[in-house]
Amino acid sequence: MPAPGARGPADRGDRVSEPFRCAAAGLLRGDELAGTASTVRAFLLVENPGPWGVDAVRDNRLPEDVKRPLAAAARAAGVRLNLVRRHRKPAPRTGFRVFAAWADGAEPWLETAVLDAPSDLLDLDLAALGEGRSPGLEPTDESLLCVCTHGRHDACCAELGRPVAAALAAAHPEQAWEISHIGGDRFAGNALFLPHGLYYGRLDAVTAVAVAGDHLVGHVDLDHLRGRSGWPMPVQAAEVALRRQLGETRVDAVRLVSQRRDGDTRHVVLAVGGVAWEVAVRTRPGADQHRLTCRAGRENPVPQHEVLHVRRG
Numbered sequence: 640m641p642a643p644g645a646r647g648p649a650d651r652g653d654r655v656s657e658p659f660r661c662a663a664a665g666l667l668r669g670d671e672l673a674g675t676a677s678t679v680r681a682f683l684l685v686e687n688p689g690p691w692g693v694d695a696v697r698d699n700r701l702p703e704d705v706k707r708p709l710a711a712a713a714r715a716a717g718v719r720l721n722l723v724r725r726h727r728k729p730a731p732r733t734g735f736r737v738f739a740a741w742a743d744g745a746e747p748w749l750e751t752a753v754l755d756a757p758s759d760l761l762d763l764d765l766a767a768l769g770e771g772r773s774p775g776l777e778p779t780d781e782s783l784l785c786v787c788t789h790g791r792h793d794a795c796c797a798e799l800g801r802p803v804a805a806a807l808a809a810a811h812p813e814q815a816w817e818i819s820h821i822g823g824d825r826f827a828g829n830a831l832f833l834p835h836g837l838y839y840g841r842l843d844a845v846t847a848v849a850v851a852g853d854h855l856v857g858h859v860d861l862d863h864l865r866g867r868s869g870w871p872m873p874v875q876a877a878e879v880a881l882r883r884q885l886g887e888t889r890v891d892a893v894r895l896v897s898q899r900r901d902g903d904t905r906h907v908v909l910a911v912g913g914v915a916w917e918v919a920v921r922t923r924p925g926a927d928q929h930r931l932t933c934r935a936g937r938e939n940p941v942p943q944h945e946v947l948h949v950r951r952g
Contacts, residue, residue, distance in 0.1 A: 661933045662795040665825035666841070668929065674876030674920070674944040676838035676866030677822035679719040680742050681768045684783070684818070684833075685760065686735040687722040693791050693934075695722045695819035705757040712761075716769030723785060723816040726801075726808035738783060739763070739774045742836025742869040744895050749783070749834040750776035783833040784811055784851050785818035786842075793824035794933045799843070803828040806844035807851055814855075824932045826865060835890060836868035858888040873905035874898055876944035877918035881909055884949050904947065919947040 685701075692698020696710050699722060713720040723738075734753040737760065741748050750773060754760065768774040786804040790797025800817075807815035807830075821831050826840030830847065832854050839850055842863060850860040861883055866875025878893050887893065896908040896915060904921045924940035931939055 658794070659930065659933060660795055660798075661793065661825040661931060661935070662799055662827045662841075664929065665931075668941070670825060670941055671944065672826060672840050672863065672865045673879035674866055674872045674922075674942075675823050675826065675840070676836070676868045676872070676875055677719075678871055679836065679868045680771070681716070681718040682738070682740040682742065682833060682836075683713060683718050683720050683763070683765065683768065683774075684723045684738040684740070684785070684816075685720070686724060686731070686737065688724045688728075688730040689722075691722060691789060691791055691819055695789060695792070696720050698791075701757050705760060709760050712765045716765040718765050718769050721785075721821065722819045726788075726804045726815065726817055737763075737776065738833070739768050739776050740783070740833040740836070741768070741771050742834055742867070743771060744867055744869045747834035747836065747869070749779050749781055750774070751779050751781065752776040782814055782855060783816060783831075784814045784854070785816045785821070785831045785833065786847070787819070787821050787827065787829040787831070788817040789820045792820040792934070793827070795824050795827035796820070796829065799827040800829065802844045803830065803842050803847040806848050810848045811851055811855070814851075823865065829865075831868075837890075838865035838868060839863045840865045853888070854890070857890050859890055861888065870895060871898070871905070872942070873920040873922050873944060874907050876920050876922075876946065877905070877907040878909060880920070880946045880949055881911070881916055881918055885911060887911055914951065916949060916951055918949050921945045921947055 687699055734755055737754055739750045764774045784807050786800050787796045788800040788804050804817045828842040830839045830842055850863055853860050892911055894910040896910050898907045903923055907918045909916050922944050925943050928938035
């Protein structure tokens with residue numbers, strides 16, 4: 640028992656502080672989800688059980704004479720290269736799955752195949768994929784429910800993503816995959832649904848199953864939707880704003896007609912059921928600086944999308 644007046648461990652000022660977590664910080668700030676999906680149209684997903692380093696494309700067990708030229712070809716073609724794996728399942732004994740997705744707002748598509756050897760990846764026509772054409776795989780009507788669990792890139796993705804991956808793997812074992820970094824760590828648990836390119840954030844085990852269930856029957860969840868990756872971020876924000884105003888949740892109900900920039904404002908025309916709507920979105924950096932990822936070495940402003948108006952015609 641300490642002597643009277645002695646200070647206990649809690650009083651000495653040497654208590655270990657809680658580690659910084661970007662997702663908790665973003666939630667406390669009230670960072671908006673809408674308009675935050677990474678802007679990507681062409682995806683190439685390669686099954687690779689790991690481990691994945693900080694940069695999964697660079698730090699994995701694929702042969703050096705494959706992953707380096709593959710990464711270079713993907714960059715040149717404007718294709719987002721990600722690794723995927725099944726939740727808590729061993730590597731396949733023969734072959735590995737590969738997916739190519741074109742996340743176009745109007746006509747998304749997905750192709751897949753099982754390849755025999757890593758060197759087969761170099762035969763894929765990534766230039767075609769980057770232009771929205773087949774890279775040489777087989778068309779499929781599958782939907783992919785991809786959850787970021789890339790903990791070496793960001794701690795939040797592991798801590799918040801793995802329970803989501805487990806829940807989706809139990810509910811939808813054929814469609815669910817873990818995926819390497821997809822962007823927006825501060826919104827973990829993050830999911831990417833392909834081929835539509837829909838990004839969802841702040842998911843947990845319960846909400847993820849509900850959101851995935853809605854998606855598989857053709858609906859979006861507006862409480863967790865970050866945006867459609869095939870469109871620029873202000874257009875993503877415009878789509879979410881219009882959907883909220885109309886109560887429209889059908890995945891394919893909204894079509895992009897046109898967009899134009901006027902300084903920091905984007906004027907977006909979207910069509911729903913043959914009716915045109917104009918949405919004006921002003922995008923500016925926030926006034927304050929924050930750490931936006933767990934590993935961030937510096938602070939940055941949080942982009943802010945302000946919807947100025949939503950009007951018919």
